[in-house]
Amino acid sequence: MRTIRRGIAVTLVVGCALWALASARAGSFDDASTARRMLYTAGAVTANVVPVAGSLVEPKCLPGYFFCKLTFAAGSVLFAGESLVMSGGRDMDQSRAILYRGFSGDWVVTPRDIAGDTRPQVLPEPPPPSGEHPEGSGGFVPPPR
Numbered sequence: 001m002r003t004i005r006r007g008i009a010v011t012l013v014v015g016c017a018l019w020a021l022a023s024a025r026a027g028s029f030d031d032a033s034t035a036r037r038m039l040y041t042a043g044a045v046t047a048n049v050v051p052v053a054g055s056l057v058e059p060k061c062l063p064g065y066f067f068c069k070l071t072f073a074a075g076s077v078l079f080a081g082e083s084l085v086m087s088g089g090r091d092m093d094q095s096r097a098i099l100y101r102g103f104s105g106d107w108v109v110t111p112r113d114i115a116g117d118t119r120p121q122v123l124p125e126p127p128p129p130s131g132e133h134p135e136g137s138g139g140f141v142p143p144p145r
Contacts, residue, residue, distance in 0.1 A: 040111035076102020097126035
């Protein structure tokens, strides 16, 4: 048991040290030296799999970014099914939007995310439903009085 705790502690310390080194930004990922790119890559791997490290990139992801995204995807299947059942199978747009948010977006943190060039999207906004018009050209019209 002590060995497991010691291994977790060492992993967290090394991950945080790599994160601190990688977060010292000196420009974009393309302009970085080979050593700095390696640090960015190590920080990305750490953020993907080490608990709490993923929350430094995306505050919603405490168990590591990849596991967080996997949890959101599994939850979206459950919630889309529940939405479909509760609507009696008539609201397919809502179920599609829920599945889109769960499965689209970035599944892993990249070194460019660590460098600050991009930001991962764990839950991107869904596109408008297929039957919806752009704002200002239609949509909901209140009934006449």
